[in-house]
Amino acid sequence: MSDAIISVRDLHKWYSGVHALKGVTLDFKRGEALGLVGDNGAGKSTLINILSGVHRADQGEIKVEGRAVSIATPRDAMDLGIETIYQYNSMVPTMSIARNLFIGREPTRFSVLGVGILDQKKMAEESVRAIANVDLHLRSPDALVGELSGGQRQGVAIARAMHFKSKVMILDEPTNHLSVKETNKVIGFVRGLKEQGVTGVFISHNMHHVFECCDRIVAMARGEVVLDKRIGDTSIDEVHGVL
Amino acid sequence: MKRLFKTYLEKPELAGLILLVLLIILFQVRSHGVFLNQDNLRGILGILPEAGLVAIGVTILMISGEFDLSVGSVFALMPMTMAVLMVHGWPFPLALLAGLLVSAAIGFINGYITIRFAIPSFITTLGMLFMARSLTVVVSGGFPPLLPADLPNWLFTSFVGPGNMFRMSFLWFAAVALLTSLMLSRTNFGNWIKATGGFLPAAAAMGIPTARVKIVCFMLCSVLSGFAGMLQVLRLGSPLPSIGEGMELQAVASAVIGGASLLGGIGTVMGGIIGTTLIRVIDNGLVLSHVDANWFKFAIGFLTIFAVVANAWMRKRAKAIKMEG
Numbered sequence: 001m002s003d004a005i006i007s008v009r010d011l012h013k014w015y016s017g018v019h020a021l022k023g024v025t026l027d028f029k030r031g032e033a034l035g036l037v038g039d040n041g042a043g044k045s046t047l048i049n050i051l052s053g054v055h056r057a058d059q060g061e062i063k064v065e066g067r068a069v070s071i072a073t074p075r076d077a078m079d080l081g082i083e084t085i086y087q088y089n090s091m092v093p094t095m096s097i098a099r100n101l102f103i104g105r106e107p108t109r110f111s112v113l114g115v116g117i118l119d120q121k122k123m124a125e126e127s128v129r130a131i132a133n134v135d136l137h138l139r140s141p142d143a144l145v146g147e148l149s150g151g152q153r154q155g156v157a158i159a160r161a162m163h164f165k166s167k168v169m170i171l172d173e174p175t176n177h178l179s180v181k182e183t184n185k186v187i188g189f190v191r192g193l194k195e196q197g198v199t200g201v202f203i204s205h206n207m208h209h210v211f212e213c214c215d216r217i218v219a220m221a222r223g224e225v226v227l228d229k230r231i232g233d234t235s236i237d238e239v240h241g242v243l
Numbered sequence: 244m245k246r247l248f249k250t251y252l253e254k255p256e257l258a259g260l261i262l263l264v265l266l267i268i269l270f271q272v273r274s275h276g277v278f279l280n281q282d283n284l285r286g287i288l289g290i291l292p293e294a295g296l297v298a299i300g301v302t303i304l305m306i307s308g309e310f311d312l313s314v315g316s317v318f319a320l321m322p323m324t325m326a327v328l329m330v331h332g333w334p335f336p337l338a339l340l341a342g343l344l345v346s347a348a349i350g351f352i353n354g355y356i357t358i359r360f361a362i363p364s365f366i367t368t369l370g371m372l373f374m375a376r377s378l379t380v381v382v383s384g385g386f387p388p389l390l391p392a393d394l395p396n397w398l399f400t401s402f403v404g405p406g407n408m409f410r411m412s413f414l415w416f417a418a419v420a421l422l423t424s425l426m427l428s429r430t431n432f433g434n435w436i437k438a439t440g441g442f443l444p445a446a447a448a449m450g451i452p453t454a455r456v457k458i459v460c461f462m463l464c465s466v467l468s469g470f471a472g473m474l475q476v477l478r479l480g481s482p483l484p485s486i487g488e489g490m491e492l493q494a495v496a497s498a499v500i501g502g503a504s505l506l507g508g509i510g511t512v513m514g515g516i517i518g519t520t521l522i523r524v525i526d527n528g529l530v531l532s533h534v535d536a537n538w539f540k541f542a543i544g545f546l547t548i549f550a551v552v553a554n555a556w557m558r559k560r561a562k563a564i565k566m567e568g
Contacts, residue, residue, distance in 0.1 A: 052448075054448070073450065074447070074448055074449065074450045075450030078449075078450055084448065086444075086448060090444075090445045090448050090449065091442070091445055092437070092438045092441035092442040092445050092446065092508065093441065093442060094437065094441040094442075094504075094508035094509050095434075095437055095438060095441055095508075099434055099437075099438075102434070103434065103435075103438050103445070103446065103449040103451065104435070104438075104446075104449040104450040104451045105449075105450075106431035106434055108430075108431055111431070114431075115430060115431060115432045116430060116431060117429055117430055118429055118430060118431055118433075118434065120429075
C-alpha cells in the first residue's frame with residue numbers, strides 16, 4: 001500500500017482489564033478525508049489517542065509513510081506530522097492567538113537547552129499569514145483566544161496545524177457545542193484540507209456531518225472496525241445498522 | 244471607557260497601580276509630607292525586597308496554576324541552615340550555596356509530590372509549611388546561632404546610591420524582577436508557564452512538559468523565598484527561627500492584588516511587586532497618619548477581597564465589550 005500515509009496493524013489496547021481495542025487494522029490514505037464513527041466506548045477515541053501520542057498501544061504496529069514508528073508523546077506525533085484538534089479545544093483562552101499558534105513550538109532568536117528569547121516579530125507575521133490561509137478573518141493576532149467563538153477557535157486550531165505542515169489532521173468531535181453556522185464553517189475547513197493535500201480524520205457522532213465532508217467512512221464498535229466503505233457505496237442507514 | 248477596559252485585560256496589574264498612586268498621594272497629604280521624605284522612603288525601600296522577592300516567586304507559581312504556602316517557612320529555614328553551617332566553620336559562599344540547594348530541594352519536593360500524587364498544592368505546601376518551620380527550630384537547637392562578624396554585608400544590605408537611598412538588597416530585587424519579568428513575557432519558557440496555568444489539557448496536548456514546567460516554578464519560588472530570608476537575616480543580624488511567619492498569605496495577597504488569578508494563567512511579575520509595595524505602603528502610611536496600627540491587617544484583608552472582586556468584574560466587563568466590538 002504505497003498510498004497509505006498511516007497504516008496500523010493489529011493494534012490492541014487494554015485499560016485496566018477492559019479490552020478497548022481488539023486488533024484494529026486500518027490504512028489512512030494520503031489526501032483522503034476519512035470519517036470515523038462509532039458509539040461511546042467503541043474505541044475510536046482510544047485509536048486516536050494512540051495516534052496522537054496521548055496513550056501507547058499495548059500491542060501492534062504503526063507505520064507512517066511506510067516506516068515503523070513509535071509514538072510516545074504528543075510531541076512525537078507532531079514531529080511525524082500528525083496534528084490533533086480536540087473537542088474541548090486545544091487552545092489556551094487566556095493567551096493571544098499568536099501565542100497560541102506557537103505553543104510548544106515557539107520560534108526563538110537563540111536558545112540554551114531549549115529555552116530562549118521569543119521571536120515575537122516572526123510570531124506576529126506568521127500568525128497573520130496562517131490565519132489568512134484558512135480563510136479566517138480576525139482583526140488581530142493579539143486578540144485573546146478567549147474572546148473568539150467556538151468555530152473561530154477551531155479555525156485557529158486548524159490554521160495552526162496547517163502552519164506546521166501537518167500531513168494528517170485528526171479532528172476529534174470538532175463540531176460539538178457549536179452552532180449550525182459555526183459547524184458549517186468547520187465542515188468547510190475539513191473539505192478544504194483535501195485541496196491542501198492534507199489527510200483528514202474526522203470523528204463525529206453526527207452522521208450527516210461525516211457524510212457531508214468525507215470520502216470514506218470507517219465505523220467502529222466494541223473495539224473493532226465493523227465497516228469500511230467509500231461514502232458513495234454506503235448510506236447513513238447502513239452505517240447505523242452496524243453500530 | 245472601552246479603551247480602559249481593553250488595556251485592563253492586557254495589563255491586569257493596572258488597577259493595583261492606580262490604587263498605589265492614590266494611596267501614596269493620600270498618605271503624603273495625611274502625614275504632612277513625611278511619607279515621601281528621604282528617610283521614610285529609605286525605610287520602605289530597605290525592607291521591600293524581602294517581601295517582594297517572595298511575592299515574585301509566588302506570583303510566577305500562581306501563573307503556572309499552583310500555590311505555595313511554605314514560602315514563609317523556607318524564608319526562615321534557608322538562613323538558619325546557613326547560620327548553623329557557618330557556626331561549624333563553613334565559609335559564607337559555600338553556606339549560601341547549601342542554603343539555596345536546601346530551598347531548591349524543598350521546592351522540588353513540593354512540586355514532585357503535588358504532581359506525582361495529583362493532590363492540590365495547597366495541601367502539599369501546607370504540610371511543608373509545618374515541616375520546614377519545625378526543621379528550622381530543630382537545626383537551630385532552640386537558640387539562634389551567632390552569625391560570624393565578617394559577613395559580606397556590602398553585597399547584600401549596605402546602603403548605596405544617591406543619598407544612600409537603597410540597600411544592596413534592592414539591586415538584587417530589581418535584577419531578579421527584571422529577569423523574571425523578561426522570562427515570563429519574552430521567552431518560550433514563559434509561554435509554557437502561562438499555557439500550563441491557563442489551560443493544562445491544551446498545554447499538554449501541544450507537547451509542553453507541564454510537570455517539568457510546574458516543578459521548575461515551585462523550585463524558583465522556594466529559592467527566591469530562601470534568598471529573601473537570607474537578606475532579612477543579614478539586615479537584622481540574627482537568624483531568628485520565627486521570621487517569615489504569615490508571609491505566605493501576604494505573598495498570595497500581593498499576587499492577587501497585583502492582578503494574578505488564583506486559577507492560573509493570568510498575572511505579571513510587575514503585578515506581584517505592585518501588590519507588595521501596596522502592602523508596605525499601607526503598613527507604613529497608617530503609622531505615619533496616626534491611625535491605630537492594628538488596622539493594618541484589616542486593610543490588607545479588605546484590599547485583597549476588593550481586588551479579586553474588582554478584577555472579576557472588570558474581566559467580565561472587558562469581555563462583554565470585546566464581544567460586541
